[in-house]
Amino acid sequence: MIKRVSSVLLLCLIVSLLVAAPVPAQEEITLRFMGWIGLFEFYVPAWEYMIEEFEARHPGVTIEYIGTPFEETLNQATVAILGNNAPDIIQAVASWTPQLNAMGALASLDGLIDPEVIENTPEAARAALTYDGSLKALEWVPAPIVMVYNRNLLEEAGLDPDSPPQTWEEFVDAVERICALPAREDGSSVFGVSLRTARHPNSGHWSLPVIWGFGGDLINEAGEVVVDEEPAVNAFEWYKNVVTSGCSPEGFGVQESRNVFMQGRAGFIFEGPWVRGLVNSLTEGEWTVAPDGDVWLAPMPAGPDGSRRMISNSHVLVISEQSPHKELAAEFIQFITTDLEAVNQYYEVSDQLSTAQLDLLTSGAMGEDEYVQIFVDAMANADPVPVQHPQWDAMADVLSLSLQQLFQGADTAETLRNAASEIEQLLAS
């Protein structure tokens, strides 16, 4: 018996060695693209079109796709870069670029990408993605985070679903009123807003617009950490109250907070352009996203000075410094962001913005889509990289930790003083 087992194991080892052996180099050029676009089944037709069409136009070029789930792409890209094995192009989120850039992993796009294409992207994003004077990433899918609301719940709470809250004061009030609604038929309670408060940097990232809404900031223009000053303290005090009074779920991550909203159990949620696709799939087509439907959206409420500052979880494309085919990589990036057919197909399958090229966003099918235009309008006030520092993620994690401490009863001012000193240390590191 042992003999048989060991011979099976031996066979496995031989197989594993064969699989582990490096693939022989090909004579033709292979562009390696890492990202999550091809992992979603419904995106695949558009993604395949992009690859096939580009390969047809450039004989001898093959696009090799390396699929990585969204949450892990940064780590996986880091593994590849440190292993001297970086893919030529990486699909990234804008807020990852400080870290990738600090590793010296990003090629400057100036001179590689056509200046016209660069200037056709929103200015706020361009500024955010420029490091020491050179552009290191091109915005692909702009994703301002806006206020999404359940029209039925607003109406039930005696609010006008056609004029959602315009200011943070109105928003706070609306949350309370929806939260006071009676329990649903199955006995589940209604939340005013479904906030992300899990122990994850993402929760900290999503708390920024709330801090801004209360007139505060994380780091001011002079580079000082001001998260322990009064407006930000008020913002976190609101977080604490809204969660401890049961008006927002506690400790929910991205998926859970969405589920609660899609079950019709929360008045508001802060989401990006993917929300329409989410509503369709999670409610199995029962809900519609429309100005007169079940769910509609508006820019984030205005702060005390009347400004609306939003975060943006934009998808960007970067070229590796290690890439031996930077020109070709740039051509592929230009093709997928500017080719009308590629952009339209991607728009159709994703049901959201499919390029950052302003002329394409404001014309054709996307130009007529009221939903898309809300995000196009929001883009001017949306910041894809709120803190241009390689330790941004760690800073966001400090905020998420602070939120959780508050829910356990910690003092808000003191918690934020500690957070501020930790963030100062991270800034200095």
Next chain:
Amino acid sequence: MILNKRARFVFVSFLLLPSVLLVAVFIIYPLANGVRLSFTNASPLRPLTRYIGLENYIKLLSDSTFWEVLYNSVLIIGVSTALSLVVGFLLALALNTGLRGTWVFRTAIFQVWVVPWIAATILWGWLFNSEYGIINYTLQQTGLTAEPLSWLARPALAQLVMILGFVWRTIPFMMVVSLAALQGIPQELLEAAAIDGASYLKRLRFVTIPLVRNVLLTVGLLQAVRMFQEITMPWVLTQGGPVNATTTLSLHAYKLAFQRWEFGLSSAVGTLWLVFLLVFAVIYMKLLVRERE
């Protein structure tokens, strides 16, 4: 044996070579290099690495997070090891009575030992789900709690969930080891005690437990040491939250190294961990020696 000195030397060297090579390259070097890195600001995000003296240590020791994490790890691992040792031993006692059919129970319970951590973790998330979990359902039905408990949002409850997970996964091993230890006790000793009129409990206290105590304590210690390395459950289930309630030392060091890419700082955590182990080992040895004398 019969080999001459030279042949013996060659043969033994050959036998030891693969292991020693693996250990030297992948344990000793990483350990030494790790201790070295703890005095630097090493990070793949920084182009230059330089020595910064004790800065990492000062940062860690003056940070309440580190102490919190240390306390939580000791709490979770200490309680779960002790609990699984006690339960495992009791089960072994029950199985060791020679009742008919107990092998079925032993086999069935031992299967839990191979349930992969990842499966146990997903399973735990479902059992303790605050809205649809069977645990909350049962508690409410039996009237033990009025409201559903949010197991993973409250620090003390989340720690309890971890402890229960660790205990569940460890009991079978403890049971089998205890059973082996019990079966190693010479039957005559127990019979002699019985003839002297000692009750079952007395025999347990004065004969059985003293005989198996050291073996079980050592096994428990080994198990605790292994548990310190385990991160699947806290990583997947709570990401170390709420606050830091379920962040164990290894999860903390892992996150510092491979999420924040602070190799230096993480190495300092690892080095301190090593120092604690050394101190603990020395104390343990001293106690053991004293007891033997």
Next chain:
Amino acid sequence: MRYPRNVAGRILLYVAILFSLIAMLFPIGWMLSTAFKPASEVFAFPPTWIPANPTFEAFRGAITGPLARFFLNSFIVAAGTTLLATFSGALAAYALSRFPFRGSQSLLLFFLASLAFPLPLLMISMYMMFAQLRLLNSFWALIIGHTVITLPIVVWLLKSFFDTLPREVEEAAYIDGAGPFHTLIRIVFPMSRPGLAASSIFIFVTSWNEFMFGLTFTSSNELRPLPAGISLVFLQEFQYRWPEMMAVATIATIPILALFLFFQRQFIQGLTVGAVKG
């Protein structure tokens, strides 16, 4: 007569054992029950203990996608680790058992102590080494990593096992003029089957279970082992589709359980020799 003589005592004992058995196996039962439920039944109130309409739907949903690949990866890594760790561990254990030398006791202690070394600390340098050797994102990184964490136990287990084998057989072989290699391979290893089987199972189970290396050293689905793959891909995709999640958990558990049931006796024998004597 070791068990309680009176009937009441015996019944009480059976009840206690039965109760612990139910408590220990309940989670697994609930996992299977959920895995076979259709989505609509999962949130039913009151919950059904045994699915009213059992279905393979969840398993179908779970095995589309890269699960089969993860499965294969785990198998390759576990098999490779088993071979490497058993081979090197058995040789070292034999040397330590039969040819003790000055320092062999310390070496044995060092192996034991290395179990306690902080893994994240070791991983940092391993990561940097693998990056330089271009072994990151390869099966080798995982096989080496898993070998490092299992080797100490294997050496201990097999040394205890070899200690229990009679030396006379080997000595007779030497007298007959057999060389040491010949004796080791033809005489010692065949006698050591139970020990080798126990340590192989231990290694396989540990490797199948291991999470941290898989998460850190691989970056593509073609290489990820089950635990890392499940947590990276399925927990995102299937969050809150509990039947699918339970089906994934079941699929990850079944093969290792089958292997274990099959070899359980050898394993417990081999393991207890090592644990109790060492």
